[in-house]
Amino acid sequence: MALGIGGRTCRTCTLCCKLFELPHLQKPAGRWCQHAKPGVGCGIHATRPGECATYACMWMMAPNLGDEWKPERARFVLSRDQVSGAMSVVVDPAQATAWRRAPYEAQIRQWAGAAISAGGQVLLMTGRKVSVILPNSEIEVGVLEAGDSIQLIHDGARFHAQVIKAAAA
């Protein structure tokens, strides 16, 4: 994990070490990394992989998000794709509904509405399962592979999500 804006640090938070998939460590999404010391830090801090050393969740990078958004307290991680800029709400499968608690759900749905208006999406990630968050509901999409993208289509009554496979893009 990197140093955040305004000097924010992970301290006792280790949640991304559980929630994210790290293929070269053979670590699936939603299970603790073999090197993690939950609530303490990384057991191989000095030699941790580069992607761990440089990663910073949105709480680390957005000082306007209060301490209630710190992942160890919220029990989910807000993450932004460094290439597309798309925002994800990455939840702990053991506490998959934590994001629905106040004040989180109302704010997340507001972000989702703004993202859709701008042609984007806010994704809900539970393990490898993906849903698109809408202002009043979610659409389950399933498991995406690297490079896949989602197109939201509104048919005049409601939204539908179509997966664009990376090979076909």
Ligand code: SF4
């Ligand atoms: S989820 Fe954020 S605050 Fe928590 S350990 Fe990861 S980068 Fe640090």
Ligand code: SF4
């Ligand atoms: S190597 Fe360390 S920083 Fe990376 S996921 Fe495992 S415990 Fe976390």
